[in-house]
Amino acid sequence: MTSAKDKPDPTDPNHDLNSIRDIVLGKDSSHVVDAVNRQAREIVRDVVTEALHDREQSDQSVNKILVPLVEKSVEQSVANRSEQMVSALYPLVGSLVRKSVSAFFAEFMQKTNQLIENSFTWRGIKWRYQAWRQGINYAEYITRKTFSFRVEQVLLIHAKTGLLLKSISVEKDAADADLVSAMLTAINDFVSDSFQQEDSAEQQSLSVVKTNDFTLVVKPGPNAILVGAVTGTVPETLNQRFDLALEEVHQIYHKQLLTYEGDNEPFEACDPILRQCLISQLNTTKKTVPWLAFIVMGIASVALIGGLTFRFIQLNKLSLLKNIGNEQGIVLLQANLNGISQFNLKLLRDTHATPITEWLKMHELNIDHVNVQEFPFVSTEPEIINHKIQSVIDRYNAVQFESMSAEFNGQVNLSQYKSMQSQLLAIPGFSLSNYSFDKLLIDTPKPAVNLLETREFNMLVNDINQSWIEFDIEQGQLSTMSKKTLSHVHKKLVRLIDLSIILNIDMRLLIIGISDKSGQSGVNKKLSEQRAFSVKQYLVKNAIKAHYIHALGAGEIDDSDIASNARRAVFSVLLLSDNNKSGFKQ
């Protein structure tokens, strides 16, 4: 059916053309549409991509139309086939989640490590250096080095907000403790959410976070969480300590925890409670000491040092031995060390030089180890010559030799002088011109006139010396008998004094009073003095000049042979004159 509107208008200029089109293509063009439809798929297929591209370029309308369509269809397909979608995406999402979670944990660990590593004490720096040298991480180093465990840091965290209430540490407060706290609670939320059906958070929450380097001990309480960063192996006692501290915090700060609004001021005072958790245990494991190696090394080094020391001592001894060559009258020809302890000496020695054995003793050298080859030799060294001079003059009692001034002094008679001189001249290197004899007195024979007087003088001396004066028991006074004896002695003494003047001899008479042992010794001493004085008195009364006489009391004579006749005074003539000196000596 067609309406009036559809009817062709004969006045229309296109009317003819349309009539022709109708005749050619048919009234409804259906066979043309049929023909185009048959080929359209191929035509569009070839141009669709380019067409979409061009259109999007010109007015961006393609995306506007396509995006909602695509979104809608994706949404629909996800809603209808969510199971299939999830299983298709699962591997992709799984790895994405793992990557993201591990990034979170890496950041968390890094922050926590900073908690522990934030110390910059001198010891900290030293350990850090050592750790770096050993190529290990600092926390690990500390543990190995010192502690079997150490709580480095304690954090008190508000359970609800994850905000850090208070933190204390061994070394220094760490900057990111607050971040670590928040992250820990986030982990806790995540863990309790992921592994729990019912909402009983406290039972399922995290209690330990472990890494290679440290352990985070997490103690969750209803309102606060206590966390300890521990290096080393966490001991069981630590858990109890943490539990107690957490309980205490809850007891004391119950109200503050419930009404916490972000102000940490009230929790400053919980420092001592937290500090109780900052415990550590020193590493007591001792290193095994390689004793055997030490002993062997010790012995070897002692032997080496000993050997070297011995060698050193021996060489030292050798150089000491060589000093023998400096000795007068000795010429060192050779000195060496034979083997390790035998010394060889080859030398020339004057008979007057110091004997080798004596020299060795003087220098505290062991003679046993010194093999001496000695050859006779005449030395003209001054000291040896002096030595030889000395041995010559030793034969003349009254002669002295001053080696320093090269002077001879004393007294000899003429014949002695002559023989001494010839002996001195026999010494090699001795020359008379080098010595002075000015102080040597040479006796010439005395004139014959005095010979008789001298003989008489000597006889009188003998006589008087052999005389004594007898006293009665306990008597200091001369008896008549003894006065008689004394008058003989007096006569001899008068003559002796005359002769001494003639002979120019200075002399004295010594009177010694003695007593026997009967009676007290104090009395006897007095008695002996009295006896000597009685004799002196008698002689002086009889014209002997007092200066010739010395009297003294010798006290008791303790000799059984003479005890019976010890009540006496005896005489001794003392000759003081120079002229008779030689006589004294001979």
Place this chain on the structure above:
Amino acid sequence: MIQKKVAIIGATGVGKTSLIRQYVEGIFSEKYLTSIGVKIDKKLIELESKKVQFMIWDIEGIDQFSSFNTKYLRGTSGVIIVADVTRSSSFNEASTILLDVKKQLDIPCILACNKTDLTELPTDDTLKETTEKFNFVYETSAKTGKNVEAMFYQLATAVCE
């Protein structure tokens, strides 16, 4: 100084992480790495009378397949819910999130209409309805930094009241 926990929530890809990064570090990246779980940052804000330290929880994006872990909201003092101005559906999601938050907590909530450097804020009625439910609404750009600082400052003021 007081500490406050705040959270940034919103549909996936709206720019939560970018906003925080811009605020905390002052940088922006075109690269998109979707967040999983939660990421925490901190920032100290000096208000006129006091200092506030924000612990900012960047919570993973929400879509129709996953709602966010409400545990993450425990103890939160304030939230910023982010919507993407180029994606109107993100405003619906912001409404839903707001309801979830209000169910759990009575805290200040700010709406961040993000990516305003790309397009103007749409002016339809649903959007108006949504914005009215929030305490504060900010037109932000994590890319240019527009209103980012101001929004966090406002949040700090609000949570301290």
